[in-house]
Amino acid sequence: MKKLCCALLSLLPLTAFAYPIEVEKSLNGAEVSYDVQEVAPNIGAIFLVNQGQSAARCSAVFRNGPEAPRTRKVLLQSGEKANLNVRFTRDILRLRIRLECGLE
Numbered sequence: 001m002k003k004l005c006c007a008l009l010s011l012l013p014l015t016a017f018a019y020p021i022e023v024e025k026s027l028n029g030a031e032v033s034y035d036v037q038e039v040a041p042n043i044g045a046i047f048l049v050n051q052g053q054s055a056a057r058c059s060a061v062f063r064n065g066p067e068a069p070r071t072r073k074v075l076l077q078s079g080e081k082a083n084l085n086v087r088f089t090r091d092i093l094r095l096r097i098r099l100e101c102g103l104e
Contacts, residue, residue, distance in 0.1 A: 045085035
């Protein structure tokens with residue numbers, strides 16, 4: 001039984017996926033906070049929260065190696081939250097996100 005448990009525990013690191021995520025932000029006066037998420041080996045996401053008193057328009061450009069960049073846009077009212085995600089055809093090796101926000 002102990003050998004079976006040890007064998008199962010040794011397989012855990014093989015099933016985990018992790019890739020580096022770099023965020024280049026330009027908030028332009030908007031009070032937006034963000035958190036990046038690893039959803040799956042080929043899906044990346046960024047979670048946005050508008051903490052300011054006015055609406056903010058945000059655009060996120062996701063890049064994964066040689067694939068074409070994917071853009072997601074959202075208009076966040078005061079206190080609103082949004083999750084922007086993208087699925088790539090290949091597994092993500094390093095995800096680069098350019099986040100641009102501005103006051104509406």
